[in-house]
Amino acid sequence: MEKEVSRVKRIVGELRVPSDKSISHRSVILTSMADGISTVKNFLKAGDTLTTVNVYRKLGIKIEENGGVIKVHGKGLKGFTEPDDILDMGNSGTTTRLTLGVLAGQEFFSVMTGDESLRRRPMGRVTQPLKNMNADIDGRNDGTLLPISVRGSQLKGISFFNQKASAQVKSAIIIAGMNAEGETTVEEPFKSRDHTEKMLQFMGAPITVSEGDVYRVTVKTAEKLNPIDVEVPADPSSAAFFAAAAVIVPGSSLILKEVLINPTRDGFFRKLKEMGADVKYENVREKTGEMVADIHVRYSPDLRGIKIEKKDVPSMVDEIPVFAVVATQAEGETVITGASELRVKESDRIKAVVKNLRNVGVDVEELEDGMIIRGKQRIKGGYVDSYKDHRIAMAFSILGLVSESGIKIKDADCAYISYPEFFEHLQSVVER
Numbered sequence: 001m002e003k004e005v006s007r008v009k010r011i012v013g014e015l016r017v018p019s020d021k022s023i024s025h026r027s028v029i030l031t032s033m034a035d036g037i038s039t040v041k042n043f044l045k046a047g048d049t050l051t052t053v054n055v056y057r058k059l060g061i062k063i064e065e066n067g068g069v070i071k072v073h074g075k076g077l078k079g080f081t082e083p084d085d086i087l088d089m090g091n092s093g094t095t096t097r098l099t100l101g102v103l104a105g106q107e108f109f110s111v112m113t114g115d116e117s118l119r120r121r122p123m124g125r126v127t128q129p130l131k132n133m134n135a136d137i138d139g140r141n142d143g144t145l146l147p148i149s150v151r152g153s154q155l156k157g158i159s160f161f162n163q164k165a166s167a168q169v170k171s172a173i174i175i176a177g178m179n180a181e182g183e184t185t186v187e188e189p190f191k192s193r194d195h196t197e198k199m200l201q202f203m204g205a206p207i208t209v210s211e212g213d214v215y216r217v218t219v220k221t222a223e224k225l226n227p228i229d230v231e232v233p234a235d236p237s238s239a240a241f242f243a244a245a246a247v248i249v250p251g252s253s254l255i256l257k258e259v260l261i262n263p264t265r266d267g268f269f270r271k272l273k274e275m276g277a278d279v280k281y282e283n284v285r286e287k288t289g290e291m292v293a294d295i296h297v298r299y300s301p302d303l304r305g306i307k308i309e310k311k312d313v314p315s316m317v318d319e320i321p322v323f324a325v326v327a328t329q330a331e332g333e334t335v336i337t338g339a340s341e342l343r344v345k346e347s348d349r350i351k352a353v354v355k356n357l358r359n360v361g362v363d364v365e366e367l368e369d370g371m372i373i374r375g376k377q378r379i380k381g382g383y384v385d386s387y388k389d390h391r392i393a394m395a396f397s398i399l400g401l402v403s404e405s406g407i408k409i410k411d412a413d414c415a416y417i418s419y420p421e422f423f424e425h426l427q428s429v430v431e432r
């Protein structure tokens with residue numbers, strides 16, 4: 001479905017964007033390994049997280065839904081049952097990679113596949129270390145592309161350096177490590193999102209973390225996990241779209257309620273402030289082990305271009321497309337490097353952003369691992385392709401708000417993958 005977004009007068013009001021996708025996935029995957037029933041409030045109901053619910057049901061887990069609350073009937077660390085068909089991971093990298101870590105230590109055979117986009121995404125980053133743990137995994141292209149099969153085996157602990165600082169890879173190895181003999185260690189050069197470690201600690205897992213030159217997680221063979229009650233905060237990656245809108249549309253003032261501000265996730269907001277944006281954390285508080293805030297964002301006419309480097313990327317990895325949109329409205333150059341991971345997301349996000357920015361009249365240079373945007377630029381408007389990637393669809397909808405002739409987005413309905421209510425929420429905060 002195509003959508004058109006055109007210039008508005010301003011963005012005003014308050015909004016509670018949908019719940020965090022990363023925490024919602026984990027609130028099903030990890031609690032399904034607990035002994036007993038866990039309750040998850042404000043579970044995100046979107047394409048990717050509903051894929052996780054479906055997959056874990058097929059693995060024998062009872063999951064009850066009652067409005068925004070779900071109950072997961074955990075069956076223990078090795079309590080899953082053999083699925084009687086191929087598991088469909090849809091569009092979700094997180095479901096796939098974390099579930100590979102789960103299945104490697106179960107005593108049965110399973111096969112997983114996904115949509116066209118997911119079947120192109122690299123899985124060797126997870127299957128290789130799992131094979132080093134003694135996992136029995138095979139698949140297309142030497143076990144690196146879906147479809148992938150897993151025959152459960154007795155795993156052994158490893159030490160692994162997570163060069164790409166991928167939270168999905170780290171999580172898969174930690175999960176497998178709980179079902180492995182001996183100790184498993186994951187180190188990373190830059191700390192990636194830590195929701196798996198936090199939730200497992202909360203569940204009583206034998207897991208420790210240390211922070212020094214490198215960030216290190218150590219996990220031992222787990223006997224059992226305790227069920228938990230979680231309340232999922234609003235997703236900073238979804239809030240980023242509306243924060244971007246309020247920053248670039250003249251006269252705007254918007255409060256984004258109850259947003260997760262975990263430092264491994266709020267890089268986008270910190271970088272907005274560095275650009276000179278008016279972004280304030282209000283009412284900072286803790287919610288089931290995570291920090292949240294109401295984020296007040298106002299129109300910011302004096303944005304300056306800044307640098308985004310490799311070390312900055314993990315805490316804003318999914319926000320870079322919408323960050324590039326904001327950069328078009330900043331004075332001077334914004335240079336994004338160290339972001340080659342964007343090439344292996346739902347689409348090649350570097351190529352998608354560069355092509356779409358050019359289509360609407362922006363001067364942008366593509367780099368192997370990022371891009372250079374020269375601002376401040378007039379946005380003529382025109383036609384862009386989402387490449388069926390939710391983040392691209394939403395980022396360019398936001399750019400439409402400051403365009404002269406409007407921006408038409410191809411396949412914009414893919415926003416449902418992380419944010420089904422995106423276009424209704426946009427309607428609710430615009431003044432024409």
Ligand SMILES: O=C(O)C1=C[C@@H](OP(=O)(O)O)[C@@H](O)[C@H](O)C1
Binds near residue numbers: 165171317
């Ligand atoms: O662990 C997670 O929940 C995620 C980790 C990130 O991917 P990588 O682990 O590939 O960096 C991110 O891009 C993705 O949207 C969600």
Ligand SMILES: C=C(OP(=O)(O)O)C(=O)O
Binds near residue numbers: 346
């Ligand atoms: C990259 C993303 O998700 P996943 O890897 O789970 O498909 C995303 O949501 O931007």
